[in-house]
Amino acid sequence: MPSRPRRIPRQDEFEKVALPLMHDLYFAALGLARNARDAEDLVQEAYLKAFRSFRRFRPGTNFKAWIYRILVNSSIDFYRRRSRQPLISELTEEAPAPAGAPERHRLLDNMEALDAFVGDDVRRALDELPPAHRIVVLLADIEGFKYREIASILGIPIGTVMSRLHHARRQLRRALWDYARRQGYAAPPRKERKA
Amino acid sequence: MNCHEIRSMADAYVDRELKGLEHGRVENHVRQCPACQQWVRMVQRTRDTVRTKLDRGRAPDRLTERIRATLNDAPRGTFETKG
Numbered sequence: 582m583p584s585r586p587r588r589i590p591r592q593d594e595f596e597k598v599a600l601p602l603m604h605d606l607y608f609a610a611l612g613l614a615r616n617a618r619d620a621e622d623l624v625q626e627a628y629l630k631a632f633r634s635f636r637r638f639r640p641g642t643n644f645k646a647w648i649y650r651i652l653v654n655s656s657i658d659f660y661r662r663r664s665r666q667p668l669i670s671e672l673t674e675e676a677p678a679p680a681g682a683p684e685r686h687r688l689l690d691n692m693e694a695l696d697a698f699v700g701d702d703v704r705r706a707l708d709e710l711p712p713a714h715r716i717v718v719l720l721a722d723i724e725g726f727k728y729r730e731i732a733s734i735l736g737i738p739i740g741t742v743m744s745r746l747h748h749a750r751r752q753l754r755r756a757l758w759d760y761a762r763r764q765g766y767a768a769p770p771r772k773e774r775k776a
Numbered sequence: 777m778n779c780h781e782i783r784s785m786a787d788a789y790v791d792r793e794l795k796g797l798e799h800g801r802v803e804n805h806v807r808q809c810p811a812c813q814q815w816v817r818m819v820q821r822t823r824d825t826v827r828t829k830l831d832r833g834r835a836p837d838r839l840t841e842r843i844r845a846t847l848n849d850a851p852r853g854t855f856e857t858k859g
Contacts, residue, residue, distance in 0.1 A: 592847050600840065607835035621839055628843045632850060695821050700831035707830070721791065722826045728793045747787045754822050 595635050598644055599628060605645075605724065606652055612719045613656040613712065623659055627652040643730060649720070650734045698757065702764075706756035714749035721746055777805055782812050786819045 606627065610620035631638075631651045638647055707715055720731045721742075728746075732739045782805050788794050789802045806812045 595847070596844070600843070603839060603843065604832070604835050607839065608832045611833075617836075621836065621842070624835070624839060625842050625846055629846050629850060632847050695825045698825055698829055700829050703826055703830045707826070718826065722823055723830060723832065728788070728791070743788050743793070746791075747784060750787055750819065750822055753826070754818070757822070757825070 592632070595632050599631060599648060602645060602648060603628075606648065609649065609652060609716075609719055609724065610656070612707070612715055613653070619659070623652065623656050626659065627655045630655060645724075646726065646730045646734055649724070649726075650736075653716070653734055695757070695761075697761065697764075702757070702760055706753055706760060709756045710749055710752055714745055714752060717742060717745045718749045718753065777801055779805075779809060779812055782806065782809070783815050786812075786816050787823075790816060790820045790823060 603624065606624050607620055610623040610627075611617065614620040614623055627648065631648050634651075638644060707718060710718065716735065717731060720726045720734060721728070726734065728739050728742045731742045735742070737745075782802055785794065785798070785802055789799065789806075792799070794802060806816055
């Protein structure tokens, strides 16, 4: 086990590596909290915790994944303390697979509907996902983390990351499709089946 | 591998997260199966839609100052030293 420096890290050293990630962390926090005030509190708390344990961070490893893990853990603590939105505790628990009919339909035959979406539509569809599914989409598709990094951030096995992402994207397609139909982006299918 | 199995692996396939052998098996199937080709294209396009259209936005300017103030106030005796 290599020895680690015991000196207290300098604030400017920490800020230099951590602050450039603030906007990314805030965006992820919005996905966890879904309101701006809580997201700010979460990011602030994550920074404090990260600063306090910065000396435990091993240089040369992935700082971004390290601080995201702290953010996720902070969000679990944050809502546990407030005894509300227990849904956040689901982040590390098994999320149920979505129910519904097979996906033979819809976006498959209407992929051009995706072109009509704007950012707010996608955000709305993401917000409809359960938190345990939303966070894997955010980490994989927005933050660009590899599955093994997501597994480490969320403290779950890689196989669970894989299945959550599969289910999450399936739900997302469904939400996007429903929204596309309501907005008239997509023509009604020949034989609509209730999902 | 049948189409159902391929589709359950399609997300990991488009993310290039499957190991060499598995990736090859999915690729071979997809190459020969028009329905799975279309499925993979849909998975890819949905992922790309999220990636390209979602506006990440920016954190409020005041957040930097809030964080700095919190760090300034952090009691220096509370740093974790456990390795």
